[in-house]
Amino acid sequence: MTLPTSAEGVTESRRARSVGIGRAHAKAILLGEHAVVYGAPALALPIPQLTVTASAGWSSHAPDSQGDLSYTMTGSPSRAMVTQASDGLRRLTAEFKARMGITGGPHLDVILDGAIPHGRGLGSSAASSRAIAFALADLVGRKLTESTAFDLVQTSENMAHGRASGVDAKAVGASRPLLFRAGRTEPLKLGCDGLFIVADSGEMGSTREAVELLRAGFRSRPGAQEAFVRTATELTEAARQDLADGRAKELGTRLTEYHELLRAAGLSTDRIEALVDAALSAGSLGAKITGGGLGGCLIALAQPEQAREVTRRLHEAGAVQTWVVPLKGLDNHAP
Template identity: 75%
Template sequence: MSENHRARSVGIGRAHAKAILLGEHAVVYGAPALALPVPQLTVTASAGWSSRTPGDPGGVSFTMTGSPSRPMMTQASDSLSRLTAEFKTAMGVADIPRLDVIIDGAIPHGRGLGSSAACARAVVFALADLFGHDLSESAAFDLVQTAENVAHGRSSGVDARAVGATAPLRFQAGRASELSIGCDGLFIIADSGVVGRTKDAVELLREGFQRHTGAQERFVRRATQLTDEAGRALAGGRPQQLGARLTDYHDLLRAAGLSTHRIDALVEAALTAGSLGAKITGGGLGGCVIALTQPVQAREVTARLHEAGAVQTWAVPLRGLADHAR
């Protein structure tokens, strides 16, 4: 490949974390989900031409900062390699030297915060930047979904949308729209320190549906009701009602066997400390808890969460998101 085809020597791409407010699991069955961007947790990808002897022309190597486990690193490399191949095909890029991609991220892996989708989005935009391509949101979504389907199997698409969103989203059947924010308050996200097991949770839920006639319909109907009520409460400035729907959704997931003793303890700690509502967020069987809290209670809630076993916490203010979305 000639030098004049290289728009840059290094391409940079960025993305951020997300948290699901309501709609986990049910979204795969056609129900709506509400997703919250978490701009405090970011991923940056740098893509450049390898300085090593090109023993694998057209190949790509991925380096992640930090120390993710070997299985996670292998899974990430597989999905990102597929992503890179799809990018080359979609953008008409061929016969290139070997690439090195470095991913620097602050999103903990396996916690339901969209780490894999954020990494994929950052890589997509780093490659687009490197090759001087303008990338539409729809094209970026399709490419990130390629990686997500390798990483997680059937993916709803909510993560692929939310890790690039600037405002909370309502997502249903592949379509995303921005949510109206009429509430003050903030969400506190607490990391249980335990890697979630999304695939196990999906299978557990599916087995439950198969054992009990009508269980899937009841689950999806209840999830849809809670999610729609939460969306209206968020828009209408009713934080107490929004919080109550969060807790109700946690009860739905817990009844399906998708919570854990540690997660339940974190939810209880947040509620005892004055949160308006709290629930597990993400695939389940580990991961994080999200709690809706008034600012005056935030210090107490955060302290109680750490006492109950949270290894780290983050605060996402609704007002900041509302201002950012304008």
């Protein structure tokens, strides 16, 4: 099951709209960053309160030097961010048209309005791509399957980040926490009622840079890749079982241990370390980087009675934004 989008349920015979709408949401990786690219499992958490909405419509404008597509992001994105996003959108749109057998057509205007901060490891690029894919489908009156949506998002993600594992493309449309392994997903069993607190460090990370840094480290140290993937797999599998069995304290320990694995690989920053220390000293059961690293966000596990203090201490340590994701509020009826 996925969160609703305006394109779901649209029949092939339905007339195309003048404006198409698509939506998606943020995600956080609980464990499995980087190792998932090498076949290890990853655990992903949807963040439904952080959403992005795409609007797509036909325009009377004539094609310009940029072709037959105009792309606008609300807020104050950097020029580099807009350029990168535009390149990915053009690739996604071309692939969408090819899959749907659409040729020609008037100028297309796409507006993206979202609350997901960019470059923080929260899946903003994947969520944007998914929202746009469903907006395009809604615009032309086509039904977009989850399989096709995934392929379209991956087209854009591979362009933005290099080799994308696919976990973001899956998680930004999921309504419950997921286990992701080798391109396949299954819902996680949830036996815990704790809260995940996501804190924005205010530092932009770079997944591509982090991947290249890690890969360079693997090349320089024989056996390092195998050791990293083995440890990551063990921690992720143990965390999956802890989550299912309601062992919150043990789950928190796995989070912190995975953070140490990423920190040892050079993927943390002074700001992230300060946030980890603040969360743990405030009583958090565990804390770690979430996402590619080199900036971005931290995720901490806390019991409900600890959440207020953990959040306060995170802001004191430099967090610019925080979000609380209660496990109880997600669909925890996985088989």
